[in-house]
Amino acid sequence: MTAAPEPHTGWTFLTNHARVLSAVAIEPTLRIRDIAAHCRLTERAVQKILADLEKDGYLTHTRRGRSNTYRVSDGTILRHPAEAGLTVSDLLGMLARHDAEHAEDGAPVSEDRVRLQ
Template identity: 50%
Template sequence: MTEHSGGWSFLTSHARVLLAIAREGDLRLQAIAATCHITERTTQGIVTDLEQAGYLSRERNGRRTHYTLHPDRTLRHPTEAHLSVRGLLELLTPPSSEH
């Protein structure tokens, strides 16, 4: 058993998918799944959940899908409902080197 298998973690798969999309909005489901270490089927379900909850929208562009995040949405759990997705993304994504 590896250090990461079978236990718990601080971030859910939903948070990991959201972060992967925040880092690059044009990733294919396969790449998101690989980044998050989950199956494509699970990734597809999570993207659907996030879209239905208003955290992102999808737009087809030929064979590709572009994802747009809605960072002003608040987190779902009542304990964190006063916090926005933007705050989570700022906390968990490295600052851009662009100025």
């Protein structure tokens, strides 16, 4: 397990729901504790967010032994009227392009790492 990043203070542009959705799109087999560490959230918060996303059709999960594999529903329309017509795929594609342009470790994150089903 990787160490949790330092907490962030102040406001941000992306919601916790967007961060969690992005994390499971990149790596569908992440454990809740790893999603929590990556997104700087508690495990309980991640569980609630995953339940919200699944309830509203943004993702599904398959239980495999003691772990889950998540599947993002790429055609689902974003909820806010200001994003009318944008899909989950559009959002994740924008985030992937940003990651590719601003990779911290020098190795760009390619768009094909975002696994949409």
